[in-house]
Amino acid sequence: MDLDDTPQQAEYRANVRAWLQEHSAKAPVLTGPDALRDEDEIIAARRRWQGELAEGGLAGVTWPAEYGGRGLGPIEQVICNQEISRAKVPGILDVIGVGMLGPTIIAHGSEEQKERYLEPMLHGEEVWCQLFSEPAAGSDLAAVQTRATQLDDSSWRLTGQKVWTTNAQFASYGLLLARTDASVPKHNGLTMFIVPMDAPGVTVRGLRQISGEAEFNEVFFDDVQLDADANVGAIGSGWGTALTTLMFERITLGLGGEGLGYDPLRFARAIGAYESARTDSDVRQRLGDILAELTAVRFSGYRMLTGLQRGQIPGPEAGLAKVTIVNSGMAGGDLIADVLGPDALAKESEWTYMISFIPGLKSAGGTEEILRNTIGERVLGLPPEPRLDKGIPFEDLRAKEKEAAKT
Numbered sequence: 001m002d003l004d005d006t007p008q009q010a011e012y013r014a015n016v017r018a019w020l021q022e023h024s025a026k027a028p029v030l031t032g033p034d035a036l037r038d039e040d041e042i043i044a045a046r047r048r049w050q051g052e053l054a055e056g057g058l059a060g061v062t063w064p065a066e067y068g069g070r071g072l073g074p075i076e077q078v079i080c081n082q083e084i085s086r087a088k089v090p091g092i093l094d095v096i097g098v099g100m101l102g103p104t105i106i107a108h109g110s111e112e113q114k115e116r117y118l119e120p121m122l123h124g125e126e127v128w129c130q131l132f133s134e135p136a137a138g139s140d141l142a143a144v145q146t147r148a149t150q151l152d153d154s155s156w157r158l159t160g161q162k163v164w165t166t167n168a169q170f171a172s173y174g175l176l177l178a179r180t181d182a183s184v185p186k187h188n189g190l191t192m193f194i195v196p197m198d199a200p201g202v203t204v205r206g207l208r209q210i211s212g213e214a215e216f217n218e219v220f221f222d223d224v225q226l227d228a229d230a231n232v233g234a235i236g237s238g239w240g241t242a243l244t245t246l247m248f249e250r251i252t253l254g255l256g257g258e259g260l261g262y263d264p265l266r267f268a269r270a271i272g273a274y275e276s277a278r279t280d281s282d283v284r285q286r287l288g289d290i291l292a293e294l295t296a297v298r299f300s301g302y303r304m305l306t307g308l309q310r311g312q313i314p315g316p317e318a319g320l321a322k323v324t325i326v327n328s329g330m331a332g333g334d335l336i337a338d339v340l341g342p343d344a345l346a347k348e349s350e351w352t353y354m355i356s357f358i359p360g361l362k363s364a365g366g367t368e369e370i371l372r373n374t375i376g377e378r379v380l381g382l383p384p385e386p387r388l389d390k391g392i393p394f395e396d397l398r399a400k401e402k403e404a405a406k407t
Helices: 007-026 039-055 074-086 095-108 111-122 238-254 264-272 275-279 281-309 318-345 352-363 368-378 394-406
Strands: 128-131 147-150 156-162 173-179 190-196 202-207 216-226
Touching: 007 039, 007 074, 074 281, 095 111, 095 128, 095 173, 095 238, 147 173, 156 173, 156 190, 173 238, 190 216, 190 238, 264 281, 264 318, 281 318, 318 352, 318 368
Parallel strands: 128 173
Antiparallel strands: 147 156, 156 216, 173 190, 202 216
16 A cells, blocks of 8 residues: 555645635635634535535545546545645535435436536535434434325325434435335335425424534424425335445545544644643553554555555445544543643633534444444454344354355
8 A cells, every 4th residue: 555646646636735725715714713603604605615616626526527526536535635624724515415415316316316416516505414314213224214105196295203414404405215115124115315405394403412503403304295206216225325325424434534634643732732741641641542543543544545446345344433533532532621621611622612522423324333233243254143032042043144154
């Protein structure tokens, strides 16, 4: 694995850096004394900035050119994100839409859907949300109970509830997984739909977090009418469509966010500025453990990029990066709070938001327990949990699995 830019990648990096130097004055200011404070102004400014990035070819880098992207690979996407971080300007607002839902529509949507939705999504004119999780169906996504019933005129009536939906409060559209056939096994009776968030019967309620903000939402659907062609992919094939979305979500989370930008050195410098980090051996030990974990995530991300560049499909092991990032972030927050004391949660502290926000990410992209089970069974080859509900002893279950593997 070569960690240096190729000549072509170095040229691309230089072009991205030059564009950002020329246009960064148009970026919204989100930190410091001159930062925007009103949420509506922040969203509007970030949407405009996403449009600028799209015009400069810095949004949808991996999208096919015919849909407004650059048709480049994941390494170029990371280079772009690294340069955005280096320039200290925001990235795109609609990471969920451009990173996960747009590629799903490209893969499974009709030509009419691609023509209608992709360009406004890419330019930030229409923000999207992901309507997957429900109160009783989070990590077990196939258990969704939101129902879509087809009417005599082939249109659809949608009823149910979604929860933990990011950006629903200002989204124009959502990509929703619903049950369309309850008579078949749960993975087979699902269909994906495009839902206008301003449709009659759609209600969005914010879920206020400990940070004081409401970044997640619960969304209710009361007899919402959808057009006959609102489905993405074939009727009943929603699970396969959802796996496409989850694959791109895995890439987004597994690579560690913008530009693999969990910078261990920045964190070390911030903690090292305090006397206890230089004199307290426990603080140094905890800091070293966190830095080692974040460094491992960064280089695991580079290894994943190498595989993607070679045409490999990301596997469930990518979820381990997400688990590591969140746990390391929480450990970092705990360390900062122990070093600074109550000042860590002061309103003007740079750490207040991180400490209060990161624990909520434990559920994003699947809970840690589900991800560890998946990695253990599918990557490490560990035996699944005993199916006690079926009365099968573990030893008998393992014997049956070994026999099945032989055949």
